[in-house]
Amino acid sequence: MTKLKNVLRCYAMGMGIKGISGAFELSRNTVRKYVRAYQDSGLPLEKVLAMSDEHLHEMFVGSKSRVxxxxxxxxxxxxxxxxxxxLLSRKGVTVRELFEEYERQHPDGYRHANFGILLRRYMLQTKVIGHVEHYAGDQMYIDxxxxxxxxxxxxxxxxKRVEVFVAILPCSHYSYCEAVWSxxxxxxxxACQNALHFYGGAPMAIVPDNLKSAVTRSDRNKPVINEEFAAxxxxxxxxxxxxxxxxxxDKALVENAVKxxxxxxxxxxxxxxxxxxxxLNNAIRVSLDKFNDRRMASRKHSPRQLFEQTEAxxxxxxxxxxxxxxxxxxxxxMRNSYVTLLKHHYSVPKEYIGKRVDIVYDAETLDIFHGLRHVATHHRDDTPYGYTQKPSHNLPGRHGSYEKDIDEIFERAASIDNIVLVYLKEVAVHKKYPPIAFRSCRGILSLEKKFGLERLVAACACASQARLYGYQDVLDILEKGDDADFLPSADDCDTGGEAPVLPRHKNIRGRDYFSKSIISNNLKKDNNGNK
Structure with a gap:
């Protein structure tokens, strides 16, 4: 009735029918109807404006029902x-089928178009949708x-076909979109984590659909949430x-966001x-930014502006x-002291062979537990049939590449003497096959424990001069004493110094052994002759 009173005031001030119609967005016939009713009443304007809304409705609109x-x-x-x-709520039932049934029973009834309009109008009247108030920072819908x-x-x-994840904050209609594999x-x-970082904060609740990756068992009162998603x-x-x-x-806004x-x-x-x-996601982000910057229908702001002003x-x-x-x-x-995860093998200490262990892993690392005891930690490696081993586990067998190991042997030889380093490199060249070269060089260095450092250097010099390249060659030189001329003490012998002392060995008998044997044989002959 407020608009009616304003119309009467404007008419009393001398405004015309056309002007009043444009000012109050009323049809001219409606304005004329109000003016005629006011003129027919013969009442002054003050008295008309003082009437109640019911009296004004009865006077100007009339009590006759148009129904x-x-x-x-x-x-x-x-x-x-x-x-x-x-019936229409059942799966597979269409409006066309219902109309055909209605037409058979009532041939003089409505046609298909009017039948559909009246049916849908009835369904809208019986299924009333309530208004849902959305609060800033309250929920994030996902689908x-x-x-x-x-x-x-x-x-x-x-x-490959990929899924498209969509999220929306219902208060500001700020949307997020991303492609994922499944x-x-x-x-x-x-995807949810990326959406939260896109918004720059976390809402009070996440509203998902009842897909298995989020809801294990749906229930109206107490649904069971997937443990990982709940965490x-x-x-x-x-x-x-x-x-x-x-x-x-329940999540109509995200359904509309998908459209x-x-x-x-x-x-x-x-x-x-x-x-x-x-x-693909880079292209989606470019298009998404344009979408969020677009002004919403019947509003003055874009979703991004509304988000920054009201919800951020x-x-x-x-x-x-x-x-x-x-x-x-x-x-x-396993017996080789490894466990397998996604076709890749990881080492554990030998004392856990045959025992049941738990592997707790994520995208970067994995932890191995035996009961409550932490056994090992590895960086995750998804290379199929590969092996990841920690040196601290001291597992039997060789681990790593021969090229890396032989470089370590060369470093050790360089710390001993340059003669040994040059000789081992020549051995590696002559052996050609890396495993054989590594084994020979490792064996040559191990002779230091038995024959000493000086003799090992002298034997390598002797073998290099004789062009003999191998572990057995160096060992023969040491056992036969052919390295004597290459020892530092050989110079002292040439100047009148003492002769080098040969090492004691069961296969090296020496002069004393043979002297004792000759004396023993002569004594036996003398005794036989006396007899």
Whole structure:
């Protein structure tokens, strides 16, 4: 009635019918109706304005009802609409099938177009949708789009279909979109984490659909949340509040956001070819930024502006360390003291061979536990059939490359004498095959323990001069004493010094042995002659 009173005031001030109609956005016929009723009443304006709303409604609008009694065929259809609405909710039932059934029973009834309009109008009246108030920083809706995108392998040209993750903050309508390989919990958690970092904060709750990677068992009162997804939400201080089963209106905004992604992001990248997920997500981000900067219908702001003004300050800060998803697997330590995870082998100490251990791993590291005892930590390596070993485990056998090990032998030889280093390098060249070269060089250096450092250097010099390259050659030189001329004391012998003392060995008898043997044989002959 406020508009009616303003119309009367303007008329009393001398404004015309056309001016009043434009000022109050009323049809001219409506304005004329109000003016005629005012003129017919003969009452002064002050008295009319002082009337109650009910009196004004009765005076200017009239008490006659414009509602007409429904026709006979409308009454027949109205009686059938509840049953038709119930049937239409069943899977596979269409409006066309219901109309054909109605037409058989009532050939003089409504046609298909009017039948559909009246049926849908009835369903809208019986299924009233309540308004949901969205608060800043309260919830984040997440969902996967029904239409997937494609990534083409650059080498094999194989086309892989990827899922599209969509998130939205309902208060500001600020949206996020990302392509992931699948709907598994690893990809879902990673996408949710990226969405939180995109928003720069965490809401109070995450509202997912009832997919298995987020909800293990759906229940109206107490749904069972996936343990890994619940741990992720707890890390960021969020609650998990799943939507009800078969109630998409519980998260209608994200359902609508998916449709908007079809019209914006999907349309922008249509016809383009992407060879990896990174390039696809870069293209999605460019299109997403344009979408969030676009002014919303019937509003003065874009989603980004509305987010920065009303919601950014209400999101809780993110933790300094991101969430690392960990998984657990129980395995038995093999006889070679290794455990296997995703076709890769990791070492453990020998005392755990044959025992059951737990592997707790994430994308970067894995920890091995025996009961409550921590056994080992390794950097994760997904190379199939590879081996990762720690030197501290002291496992039997060789580990590492021969090239690296022989370089270490060369470093040790250089610390002894340059003669040994040059000789070992010549041995490595002549042996050609790295394992044989490594074994020969290692054996030559081991002779130091038995014959001493000086004799080893002299034997290498002797073998190099004789062009003999191998472990057995150096050992023969040492056992026969052929290295005597290359010892530092050989110079002293040439100047009248003492002769070098040969080492004692069971195969080196020496002069004294043979002298004693000759004397013993002569004594035996003398005794026989006396007899």
């Amino acid at each position: 007409r009694e429904p026709s006979h065929r409308r009454a027949e259809l109205d009686a059938l609409l509840p049953e038709y609405a119930s 996967f789009a029904g239409n997937r995108l494609e990534v083409t392998d650059a080498v094999t040209s194989e086309v 709907q598994r919990k690893e990809d879902l958690i990673g 992720f939400a707890e890390h960021y201080g969020c609650a998990v509040y799943p939507a009800r089963v078969r109630h998409p209106k 908007l992604m079809y019209r914006s992001v999907y349309a922008d990248i249509e016809g383009l070819t992407f060879h990896d997920l990174v390039s 300050g209400y999101l809780r800060p993110l933790p300094a360390i991101g969430y690392q998803m960990k998984e657990r697997k129980t395995v038995t330590v």
